[in-house]
Amino acid sequence: ETGVTQSPTHLIKTRGQQVTLRCSSQSGHNTVSWYQQALGQGPQFIFQYYREEENGRGNFPPRFSGLQFPNYSSELNVNALELDDSALYLCASSQVTNEQFFGPGTRLTVL
């Protein structure tokens, strides 16, 4: 059984740029959730995808967008990067309402 994978591991961008983060869900899981974790904070929910449709969204602006593909992998896109977007971005996969398992995360630094 393959676990959740994310790419890239680390990323450095400058303000105003755009970034795409990728996630492959665990085998058999059809739901992907994205979270942002700032230093010293708990993860904050960005949005969730279930069968290629957005299935809920947290308190994040529209410049945070996503996609889910037929194989249940997912992308998180962030436009017009701001310094406060610097964080660990976590992808979690699950079978709808079951337990969520996190990938290793992508550390984004915005300069």
Added chain:
Amino acid sequence: QKEVEQNSGPLSVPEGAIASLNCTYSDRGSQSFFWYRQYSGKSPELIMFIYSNGDKEDGRFTAQLNKASQYVSLLIRDSQPSDSATYLCAVMGSGYSTLTFGKGTMLLVSP
């Protein structure tokens, strides 16, 4: 707004002792409760989940849930230095299958 509260710690216990981690939540409609362990620089790892009032044991870990008091706890018996990490409490509501996290409690187990 749904909130999950945890003491930030650090909670310091000697090796072999019982560590008790606590969490309160604001949404009475919450259905499922999770404990994640997060080592510094790593992603959260699911260690326990509980859905019903009472206790649930898994090895050295016991999760306790009291929905009337909106309180969930995690006990770690025979604490080991390798248990030193931040423990995140997460709550899933009755709507979207998304998680609301607390800020985490840092646990330090001294040899």
